[in-house]
Amino acid sequence: MKTPNQYLASLPTTIFTIMSQLAVKHGAINLGQGFPDTEGPQDIIQVAADALRDGRNQYAPLTGLPELREAVAASNRRFYGLEVDPATEVVVTSGATEALAACLMAVVEPGDEVVVIEPLYDTYLPALKLLGAVPRCVRLAPPHWSVPEAELRAAFGPKTKAIMLNSPMNPSGKVFVREELELIADLVREHDVYAICDEVYEHLTFHVKHIPLMTLPGMRERCMRIGSAGKSFSLTGWKVGYVTAPAALASVVAKAHQVLVFATAPNLQRAVAYGLNKDDGYYEGLSAQMETQRDLLRDGLHRLGFETLPADGSYFIVADISRHAAGRGDVEFARWLVEHAGVATIPVSAFYDPQGDAPPQNLIRFAFCKKPEILREALKRLEKALS
Ligand code: PMP
Ligand code: GLN
Secondary structure (H helix, E strand, C coil): CCCCCHHHHHCCCCHHHHHHHHHHHCCCEECCCCCCCCCCCHHHHHHHHHHHCCCCCCCCCCCCCHHHHHHHHHHHHHHHCCCCCCCCCEEEECHHHHHHHHHHHHHCCCCCEEEEEECCCCCHHHHHHHCCCEEEEEECECCCCECCHHHHHHHCCCCEEEEEEECCCCCCCCCCCHHHHHHHHHHHHHCCCEEEEECCCCCCECCCCCCCHHHCCCCCCCEEEEEEHHHHCCCHHHCCEEEECCHHHHHHHHHHHHHHCCCCCHHHHHHHHHHHCCCHHHHHHHHHHHHHHHHHHHHHHHHCCCEECCCCECCEEEEECHHHHCCCCHHHHHHHHHHHHCEECEEHHHHCCCCCCCCCCCEEEEECCCCHHHHHHHHHHHHHHHC
16 A cells, blocks of 8 residues: 655654653643633623624634724734734734645745744654755744844855744743844845744743734735634634735735635634624733743742743743653653643753754743742642652
8 A cells, every 4th residue: 555644654642742642641730831721801702602693604804803803903903003904914813833834835945945933843854854844943042032133144055945933932931122123034034934933922921022923024025924812812623714914915824724714713703703803901901910820830840940041922831850850851851741740841852953953951941820839839740750
């Protein structure tokens, strides 16, 4: 028999699923996979439920319900001063995961190079490799995750078609600052390429401002900016994402969406439109609550002797395990923690190209998008296992 696609067949199951399965098996607290353990806002859920009873059950329009595209445009204006045409510059997708694949499909041809920044989210490399594109990885070095200018410059060349940028960044919690974005924007302009901007954690920053690359000079025409209702409304299971892009690109992203999914659940779209229009207080409350949880976990980890890396945004904080791991690598230590402490985490080496140089082995990622009492219990369990 002929073989199925060898690249996909050999792709390991995602680390998020592996650690969640281990968490269930060992009755562990799941600080691994990034999903909140509280329901999202009840009023948003009610709108989705009502929409099911209101004839919102057949195919939605290809690029999304008009009310959601309008809400995405309004949110671009409210938070970033971006003027966006809801009719031609917004595409609704089934999650940011689909949006990432659709944006890549929209711009790359086989053989094109795509600059990606490690540590990176685990769908980036498979998605671009399956399209025949070639990744050019640039590493940010812990603990400060600063951008290595010379290496970034060197990664761009005549074959570069796009850069993928994730800010606020998973797993590092880094929020790219203006000077770093300016450097990236210069390179994007100089090499005449596109930028796929994964901004799913846009509303989860802690006293630092999230700046979309799209707002920098010359970037409006080159960026595809991706948001996720899952993250902005603590409803990760809904898988509703949205791409904002200039019309010429959005129309091609829409073709990719047409091929991949065609249309996203209409009741969820209606509820997300309602959610996006919530007042500023909602968004401030979301990030304030997440920041409190970050502080709780970070301070607890410090008391246990872990050093943590700065985490200005996202659901995640990275800890250095050197003091406790007794020579074990991050994968081994994370397995030990889930089995012996009853706390699941994610080894940071999972966020590196398996074909690249050896990744750091001394870092694990904790998710703090969990109830304070759960974080306290996790810290107690860690203390017991490590003492
Ligand atoms: N990008 C990043 C950086 C993420 O952490 C996630 C996490 N879930 C996604 C994309 C995917 O988002 P969605 O669930 O909306 O597909
Ligand atoms: N984005 C989530 C995380 O980083 C996981 C999403 C998934 O499991 N695919 O934990």
